[in-house]
Amino acid sequence: MKKISIIIPVFNEASGLQKLRAALCPLIDNSLTDTPYGWEVIFINDGSRDTSLSIMQEIHAADPRFCYIDLSRNFGKENAMLAGLDHACGDAVVIMDADLQHPVRVIPQMIRQWEDGFQDVYGRRYERAGESFARKTLTRLYYYILQRSARIDILPDVGDFRLLDRACVNALRQLRETQRYSKGLFSWIGFSKKEVPFEVDERAAGRSSFSYAALFNLAIEGVTSFTTAPLRIASVVGILTAVCAIIYLLYILVRTMLYGDPVAGYPTIMCVMLFLGGCQLIALGIIGEYISRIFNECKRRPAYIINTVNGHAGDNHSML
Ligand code: UDP
Ligand code: MG
Numbered sequence: 001m002k003k004i005s006i007i008i009p010v011f012n013e014a015s016g017l018q019k020l021r022a023a024l025c026p027l028i029d030n031s032l033t034d035t036p037y038g039w040e041v042i043f044i045n046d047g048s049r050d051t052s053l054s055i056m057q058e059i060h061a062a063d064p065r066f067c068y069i070d071l072s073r074n075f076g077k078e079n080a081m082l083a084g085l086d087h088a089c090g091d092a093v094v095i096m097d098a099d100l101q102h103p104v105r106v107i108p109q110m111i112r113q114w115e116d117g118f119q120d121v122y123g124r125r126y127e128r129a130g131e132s133f134a135r136k137t138l139t140r141l142y143y144y145i146l147q148r149s150a151r152i153d154i155l156p157d158v159g160d161f162r163l164l165d166r167a168c169v170n171a172l173r174q175l176r177e178t179q180r181y182s183k184g185l186f187s188w189i190g191f192s193k194k195e196v197p198f199e200v201d202e203r204a205a206g207r208s209s210f211s212y213a214a215l216f217n218l219a220i221e222g223v224t225s226f227t228t229a230p231l232r233i234a235s236v237v238g239i240l241t242a243v244c245a246i247i248y249l250l251y252i253l254v255r256t257m258l259y260g261d262p263v264a265g266y267p268t269i270m271c272v273m274l275f276l277g278g279c280q281l282i283a284l285g286i287i288g289e290y291i292s293r294i295f296n297e298c299k300r301r302p303a304y305i306i307n308t309v310n311g312h313a314g315d316n317h318s319m320l
Helices: 014-028 052-062 078-085 105-116 134-147 166-174 184-187 212-226 229-259 267-300
Strands: 003-010 037-044 066-071 092-095 120-127 158-165 193-199 305-308
Touching: 003 014, 003 078, 014 037, 014 052, 037 052, 037 078, 052 066, 066 078, 078 092, 078 158, 078 166, 092 105, 092 166, 092 212, 105 120, 105 158, 105 193, 134 212, 134 305, 158 166, 166 184, 184 212, 212 229, 212 267, 229 267
Parallel strands: 003 037, 003 092, 037 066, 120 193
Antiparallel strands: 066 305, 092 158, 120 158
């Protein structure tokens, strides 16, 4: 019998966990799939500050198919997912959110595609329920730019809800960067992919932990971890400005020689200085983003630290 692991990062989801367990039960009792599978559900407690952990303990005590990994603090969803991937032992691994926005009813469809030979079956939202127009437009624009500059396909409306074959999981586990941008990593590893459309449900309980600021950071993360295009743009802008500066310099030289040098031009000087100063600061900022990535990655810290696994002191698999 094939085994399927479901990994679920959890951050302050106490109010929804029991509902999630109830929703998963028919699936792991094999009443939703044609063939029976062995199941394992792994909650990763990503440093929740509410009672999520004790609820996980309760669920585990009642039904040992539900396991939990308690991280030592909040490491972020991306790293929590990696902890799950490191510990999952199924032939396939399903990643889903704890808030029931990723409907359980889609998982059997994913499994069918997996059985048909696809190795990375991802859910694609076709309804962004409850999102503002501004957020939707910004998202579209961002993906357009990212697609254009990175050489891999990073799809909009595709999140972390997916089923991965063991081969994909093993590949992902080799990518040990600590500032992870999973959306990009899933594309980077390749393998045969298949889309399953699904409608995003409303959050079952609690509220989204991703603010605009967090999304902005994730966006920068995406760009800086998959493309060096901003550096190239900075160079091109630099060259263009230098060419313009030379033309302007020649113009001023000639004009001074022909008409003398009346002391004027304060506005011009201010404009040029401020504009160039701005360009330089932007370019420095871009370089800084990449240096900060180098700084963070070269420390080679593990992506997460485990406190306990199912209540037992954790052996740290994180430095594989
Ligand atoms: N999450 C996490 N660590 C964090 C933030 C979120 O493990 O630091 C989990 C959260 O519990 C949920 C999933 O990631 O299972 C998605 O989070 P959320 O629903 O807040 O994001 P959204 O659906 O708004 O993108
Ligand atoms: Mg959510």
